[in-house]
Amino acid sequence: MPVAPLPDGVHPAWLPSAALRAVGSRRVRVVGDGPVVATVRGEVAAAVAEHGGALVDDGPVDLELVCAPDGGEPDPEAFVVGRSGTTTLVRAIDGVGLLYGFHHVVRQGESAFRGEAAPERHAPRQPVRMLDHWDNIDVHPVMGQVERGYAGGSIFYDDGVVRADLSRARAYARLLGSIGVNRVGLNNVNVHRTEARLLTDLLPEAVRLAEVFRPHGIRVHLSVSFAAPMTLGGLPTADPLDPAVRDWWARTTAEVYAAIPDFGGYVVKADSEGQPGPFAYGRDHADGANLLARALAPFGGTVFWRAFVYNHRQDWRDRTTDRARAAYDHFAPLDGAFDPNVVLQVKAGPMDFQPREPVSPVVAAMPRTSLAVEVQVTQEYTGHQKHVCYLVPLWREMLLFRPWGEGGATVADVAAGRTGAPAGGVVAVSNVGDDPFWTGHPLAQANLYGFGRLAWDDRLTPEAVLDEWIGLTFGEAADVREALHDIMDGSWPTYERYTAPLGVGFMVNPGDHYGPGIDGYEYSSWGTYHFADRDGLGVDRTRATGTGFTGQYPASWRDVYESTSTCPDELLLFFHHVPYGHVLRSGKTVVQHIYDTHFEGREEVVRMAGRWARLEGRVPGEVFERVTALLREQLRSATEWRDQVNTYFWRKSGVPDAHGRTIY
């Protein structure tokens, strides 16, 4: 299968022609059959055509890519790579393993063709590496076409229909395949009217998208509405225990599989933020999830059931209700009740993709349930792809968190099934759109790349992942590499510094979630409060005096979080309400810490912008200009954050800045 040409003006992301030079200048043999092997062959053919190598069937070869059964290898996604004499050999039992092995070689570049290397097996550390698209088919009047999308319209849909021209989607599937993503959710988890019909009369359109992803080893999923038996099927109920409802799902699912034999399954947001669900019928989430699981089981499908369930009509006056508790309270009691092909999709933190949250206690609470940890590649709360915010360090910190304390398993271990729990995986919300740079901010491509790589192997460091991405995207110039590390490595902590302090979260403008709104959610129904008064701030989530949320963790963390003397400073205000004068480990008071980090964070953006300015002429002009413009916006926004946060706390606390800087 030939490599789909990139539409005019679209940035090649991490697969520009130059990234395939090392492979493309070699003699390469590809052995095997099937659609994904054909993709590998197409990649090689395109690369050698461009760089002077050859795709050969015999004779001496520099690179041999072999897809063949291997008695010992259980994992069709695994590959073995080694080098002997002058030949680099990649073996896999399936096309998808071969594709991953091929891109492994691409990432290695020239070094894949030097010296000797003993055969080394590579296999993904997570079985599920999924990207959810919150794309709508119809442009939603409030949320736009891509909910929480900051990179233009959908690459799948025009307003109202699946695109006639799917070349962007094809190029996207190629990018995802190259980083090991193996599942894609095709539509928004908030399922509106037209999107619901992808399951029925618009199924032929979903088939077209499945065909786009299949050659890259990616199975597609549909987000479905729990009310579909009523809205699409004309039944009087969607009760999961009603036989007619069961039949409807079974019949409908069979039709989906008749059209898409490798269909991945469903994604469901039920009884959450207004979406329909089993509660309406007095059933629980296990009843709901198992209903769909049983329809999918005969075909090997999976239902991803989101655990993002909470009361979004909370009364801000009521300090006993704690949204952070909600997922655990709803789901932990159901451990063991879910069918094997249900994956419970749990947001990594207990709230909602904030720049800093503790890990969700659900992860440690459901040993008999498949869990998938969900993060956001799209920068809903991290700067809307207008701010540089390299998120791999955040995700890695959460994936390597050890819920049972030192020496215990990590979150990644739980998700991967390495703790004995059934395996799940990792899921992220995509950050792409029809913007020429895919992600709005060109540097936000690194988050998409990094998600795939980290999902493949959580042991990779964020710096190493970024380093790969820089090399592939920008080539090998040392000054560019150094500058991008300097700008991006610490950009998440920088973002954290100038926004909400010490894990308190939110403080964003309601609705769009961009820019400071210190009291923006303080008197709302969303359960996201900071409780700042003239004496202090933070949310008391202790067992002793607060909401008891700390009690949802295993003993080690339960006690660490319970006390201000052991709670990590960066999460202090997530777990505790403290006076402004509370002294942090740094020796600073909370309020001085707020002032300092906000002044510093904003200064770091100034420095970042200065560093970038020196790259003029060293990176492509259109990248330089886009990033330059966005850094201007980031600086404007960071200045606004600094001044609003500092002013708010100065007005409230009355404590002057120790360094006498300007606060308004």
Added chain:
Amino acid sequence: MPVAPLPDGVHPAWLPSAALRAVGSRRVRVVGDGPVVATVRGEVAAAVAEHGGALVDDGPVDLELVCAPDGGEPDPEAFVVGRSGTTTLVRAIDGVGLLYGFHHVVRQGESAFRGEAAPERHAPRQPVRMLDHWDNIDVHPVMGQVERGYAGGSIFYDDGVVRADLSRARAYARLLGSIGVNRVGLNNVNVHRTEARLLTDLLPEAVRLAEVFRPHGIRVHLSVSFAAPMTLGGLPTADPLDPAVRDWWARTTAEVYAAIPDFGGYVVKADSEGQPGPFAYGRDHADGANLLARALAPFGGTVFWRAFVYNHRQDWRDRTTDRARAAYDHFAPLDGAFDPNVVLQVKAGPMDFQPREPVSPVVAAMPRTSLAVEVQVTQEYTGHQKHVCYLVPLWREMLLFRPWGEGGATVADVAAGRTGAPAGGVVAVSNVGDDPFWTGHPLAQANLYGFGRLAWDDRLTPEAVLDEWIGLTFGEAADVREALHDIMDGSWPTYERYTAPLGVGFMVNPGDHYGPGIDGYEYSSWGTYHFADRDGLGVDRTRATGTGFTGQYPASWRDVYESTSTCPDELLLFFHHVPYGHVLRSGKTVVQHIYDTHFEGREEVVRMAGRWARLEGRVPGEVFERVTALLREQLRSATEWRDQVNTYFWRKSGVPDAHGRTIY
């Protein structure tokens, strides 16, 4: 001309059949010709047909309506009414005066036909009594069809076109004619693309609307875009001093008058909140206004040029910029520079239709300029027609304010030209839409009625106006009358109590302006701040230490407002930043006043709702139900206001409520 039938299900407002019973059961003669006399004749014909009277040409009459020249009477809108023997006689020199006289008799009901009464002349106290419609033709994605409209869609426009069926507009024109409104602005002052074309290719549609209003003595106006010579005319500039621009306006205006000979003129929002204007060409507002005035002058047209000009991209950090100063700073220096047919349309307060503001100092600053005072009948900041808020007391207080102090002229005097300044008038933004009750909240009809009556005669008391409205709308039952006075008379002060305190203003949710958002505009660019910190709140607008805004008033008020010891308490925080412990004339501290008024205001809504509940069966069922539902919402909203405002100030001040009530 027959009275247009009211479409099915539409509430008759203050002209139900019963309101015309006294007239309709008499023998009535109508003498005169022309379209407005025909309207009067149609009214009489319909009323007598319904109530058993007769429209006669001779013989004994109970009511004689005579339109005839009268050497002494200069005002075509005036009428003389008297009673001699068994005949009530209304005389006017023009149809419109006769129409007003007819409705005067309608309002009097049976008492118009009792005893003797010497002839009494009635003439409007304001020459211009205008309603502006902020209606869009196309539904605006953010603002909807009617900007700041809370009563459904436009009665003029469907989405995209002028309605084929204008029967609602006809019924509306009849209602307006009955209360003396004599001009209507047909489209939103924020002129979008389609609406701009009412001036050119959509002019035939404006003609249809003009025909609707003409028989009721109402001249129509169009809001126009200052950029129209470019956007509609294809010119490279809209520079007011460019001859081609002048020619374009002259030509275009002539075409409008060819189609609508009694066209009223233009309404313009220029260089305000993003609208185009003369500043782009280095010209001032007089250049801009006179450009249009000169195009209109040959035809007797007027341009209403809005003085609502300020910097809406203000920096909240900058306390020297004061939006309250803006209109004066922009326009006072231009006094004398405007052509005679320019009316400067000045918002009554210096900010933006808040529940409590001082009167704009512009009113006293431009003795050589025609001024129209603008108020909002639509309840943008006064509860979105979900809250009962009878606004006539607010408008009257502003109209009777004496900018030069005790014994000086009133605002109404200035607007009417009674101070020697050229006459302007009063203008309001309409509150009607295609809701069956016209105004969403049935009781908000009283604001529309009251605006017309107060514009006619500012000496009428709010209670008397309400009394008229109750009688016409609900009939003469004493218990209903008493209950409605009880609910409505004090509803504006009640609304003020539970919302932003002591004239500080805003504290609303950004964007929609409904419900509390204490810090909603505090860090925004809109110039609307309260500056609350842990010690106090309010805006220092003094000359001594603040923005100097007080200096824009004539001496008497300038000094009164300058000092906290003389500034009226209800405007204290508009003019001063004071500590929470500042003691008001009531003996209460500011913060205790905030707590008390918020508890009290909310309790008044409880009482209001209880009072209304007892009217079940005493008012029409659909009115009862609508108002009952809205009172529920008002109570919910007032509770939210109470709790958010009190909590905000308790958290900030740390001062406990003297009465130990619950604050969160």
